[in-house]
Amino acid sequence: MGSNNLAFSTAFASRAEPDAELLEAHNLSLKARQLDARGHYQEAERLLLRALEVIESQTSTSNATVAALWNSLGEIYLHMGRLDDAERWLNKSLDVSVALRDFKEITTTRENLARVSQARSELLKAKALRMLGAPDDMRCGNNGCRRGLLRSPDLRICGGWCFLLFWRMPAT
Structure with a gap:
């Protein structure tokens, strides 16, 4: 999964002592990453949705951590073959990442959107998405x-x- 660790490490670095909610969301995200790697997508989805609940109850949805979680959720849905869900969450992540000018997250999310297009056999669209940052x-x-x-x-x-x-x- 894409860039969860980057967003969380940035959030941790910006606080003297991370709060319990951020730590819980980080741990849930790490467990989801492990489950995703083993192909346990439903369990990974459940943990990412819980991490989002925790984060969204504490902060604005316009931050890098939420964007990274949305990107990871989109990746999970891509792995599950739920392409419409994947595209929806990846587009949400991309919107926030563009607003924040988070180029690393933008490129990761664009690549994931290209993978969705490729899975749909929309090869020209996939190519165009990959070329946006050229x-x-x-x-x-x-x-x-x-x-x-x-x-x-x-x-x-x-x-x-x-x-x-x-x-x-x-x-x-």
């Missing part, structure tokens, strides 16, 4: 890639899908 704000299509934001010279580095982003740097 050349400097792109994310590798390989979920295992830990490079984060990619710049045009990095597109072939991970050995996974970076080269399959359907994009070539124009000759200069």
Whole structure:
């Protein structure tokens, strides 16, 4: 799952002592990540929905932590084949991430939306979503890639899908 840890680590860093609700949501999110990795999507969904309840009761829905949880929930739905639900949550995440100018979350969410389009065999739409950040704000299509934001010279580095982003740097 995408970027939960980043959003939570930012939230923890901004507080001298994280409150119990944030800590509970963080722990639920970590457990959901583990369940998702093992293919236990319904349990992961339940934990992410609970984490969202906890966070949304304490804070605005226009923050990076909520956007990251929405992105993770969208990913879970993508794994479950619930593409309409995935798209709905990913679009919510993208809206907040754009408003916050959180480029790492934007690229992660755009890549997940491209995966939804690809699952629907909407290959041109998937390509367009992946190209939105070109050349400097792109994310590798390989979920295992830990490079984060990619710049045009990095597109072939991970050995996974970076080269399959359907994009070539124009000759200069």
